[in-house]
Amino acid sequence: MKNYQSMDHFWMPFTANRAFKESPRIIERAEGMWLFNDEGRQILDATAGLWCVNAGHGRKQIADAVAAQIQTLDYTSPFNLGHDIGFEFAERLVKHSPQGLDRVFFSCSGSEAVESALKIALAYQNARGKGGKYRFIGREKGYHGVNFGGISVGGLTPNRKGFGPLLPVDHLPHTLDVERNAFSKGLPEFGIERAEALENLLQFHGSDSIAAVIVEPVSGAGGVVLPPVGYLKKLREICTRHDVLLIFDEVICGWGRLGDSFGANRFDVQPDMITSAKGITNGVLPLGAVFVRNEIYDTVLNAAPEGQVEFFHGYTYSAHPVACAAGLAALDIYESEGLLERGAGEIGQYWEEALHSLKGLPGIVDVRNFGLIGAVQFAAADGSLVGPTIMKRCYELGMSIRAVGDIIALSPPLIIEKSHIDQIVDIFTQISKEMFR
Ligand code: PMP
Numbered sequence: 001m002k003n004y005q006s007m008d009h010f011w012m013p014f015t016a017n018r019a020f021k022e023s024p025r026i027i028e029r030a031e032g033m034w035l036f037n038d039e040g041r042q043i044l045d046a047t048a049g050l051w052c053v054n055a056g057h058g059r060k061q062i063a064d065a066v067a068a069q070i071q072t073l074d075y076t077s078p079f080n081l082g083h084d085i086g087f088e089f090a091e092r093l094v095k096h097s098p099q100g101l102d103r104v105f106f107s108c109s110g111s112e113a114v115e116s117a118l119k120i121a122l123a124y125q126n127a128r129g130k131g132g133k134y135r136f137i138g139r140e141k142g143y144h145g146v147n148f149g150g151i152s153v154g155g156l157t158p159n160r161k162g163f164g165p166l167l168p169v170d171h172l173p174h175t176l177d178v179e180r181n182a183f184s185k186g187l188p189e190f191g192i193e194r195a196e197a198l199e200n201l202l203q204f205h206g207s208d209s210i211a212a213v214i215v216e217p218v219s220g221a222g223g224v225v226l227p228p229v230g231y232l233k234k235l236r237e238i239c240t241r242h243d244v245l246l247i248f249d250e251v252i253c254g255w256g257r258l259g260d261s262f263g264a265n266r267f268d269v270q271p272d273m274i275t276s277a278k279g280i281t282n283g284v285l286p287l288g289a290v291f292v293r294n295e296i297y298d299t300v301l302n303a304a305p306e307g308q309v310e311f312f313h314g315y316t317y318s319a320h321p322v323a324c325a326a327g328l329a330a331l332d333i334y335e336s337e338g339l340l341e342r343g344a345g346e347i348g349q350y351w352e353e354a355l356h357s358l359k360g361l362p363g364i365v366d367v368r369n370f371g372l373i374g375a376v377q378f379a380a381a382d383g384s385l386v387g388p389t390i391m392k393r394c395y396e397l398g399m400s401i402r403a404v405g406d407i408i409a410l411s412p413p414l415i416i417e418k419s420h421i422d423q424i425v426d427i428f429t430q431i432s433k434e435m436f437r
Pocket of ligand 1: 109110111112114143144145146216220221249250251252277278
């Protein structure tokens with residue numbers, strides 16, 4: 001292990017600093033399903049980086065496309081100029097989004113995609129003379145990035161604490177109910193009753209004050225919270241009835257994670273906007289996008305008086321040509337290797353069976369899965385927090401995972417094979433025996 005005293009000068013993202021300093025985990029190289037650390041050890045990447053490396057690491061096709069793009073057109077302003085690769089990428093992307101969500105607004109990250117979607121929602125309400133609709137509704141345990149709009153609509157209390165006042169937002173109750181639903185396969189059954197909370201919120205505030213509802217189809221960072229049967233459809237129905245926009249944040253759910261290009265397709269629900277990032281470039285370069293319903297786009301665009309800017313919003317690196325090249329190459333791989341559907345097929349089935357085989361092991365109180373996302377939830381008899389210790393032990397045993405409290409979140413690259421899944425199950429089995437006997 002190298003001496004990383006210089007880490008004092010390197011601000012790790014999020015709050016990882018302290019834990020990381022105690023046991024630094026330095027990754028030198030990555031390929032396929034595997035990370036290789038500075039001790040030459042091979043670590044199974046069971047979270048596809050940070051839910052993003054969906055086609056696996058080290059894809060040469062993407063590297064080549066990026067190198068070629070830098071040499072052809074490295075950058076140009078997205079404000080007054082355009083480039084073919086941006087248009088080509090947008091055209092290819094919308095073949096995957098639900099019909100009618102054919103307009104793409106590019107950002108550079110998931111957080112920025114969320115901010116963009118929230119601003120587009122407000123611009124749309126204003127453009128059609130409904131400026132009184134300025135409030136948002138999010139969901140408990142929802143995660144929508146770290147910018148001010150995102151933490152406002154996000155429903156993870158620690159992320160919001162100390163940053164107020166935030167945007168005017170209410171939160172729907174989350175849909176995790178381990179007591180009622182532990183180890184059930186498929187989606188929980190109590191969808192309609194949970195969605196009705198939206199009706200109550202809209203009535204409380206008056207729906208003429210609500211611009212949009214934003215939810216992740218499956219909440220990832222909140223601990224892999226699945227939508228109960230009929231829940232998302234019911235949200236759609238209520239939003240439509242009350243003239244409120246519905247935004248799906250698919251930064252994690254998109255690009256094959258749930259067994260289709262988007263959760264919207266898999267659940268057969270059409271939101272008004274979808275936010276995307278992460279897997280959109282296979283995590284290789286930062287890029288985000290908002291897929292916008294055409295009528296929203298047209299309304300915002302047409303609202304400006306002749307010669308004026310219709311919606312001042314955009315980033316220096318919106319539709320960065322090199323990121324677009326990475327994204328196009330990633331899309332080629334997803335399509336040609338059939339990765340987007342894998343989670344809904346045989347390997348998704350194997351994933352479900354394998355995770356559910358952990359049922360009954362000491363310390364494990366729930367497993368849940370959908371497509372190629374999953375969670376193993378632990379609980380210590382004395383109620384102490386065990387997630388961080390489990391994460392450390394997983395790494396020692398050759399697997400990288402993400403702990404959300406005592407929930408171990410799993411989102412492997414979509415190229416995963418049965419042998420990798422077996423390895424994941426073996427490691428959890430060993431940890432259960434070691435820690436909870
Ligand atoms: N939305 C969701 C659902 C996410 O999971 C994340 C990131 N984990 C974000 C937004 C923010 O994305 P980024 O970190 O790229 O800003």
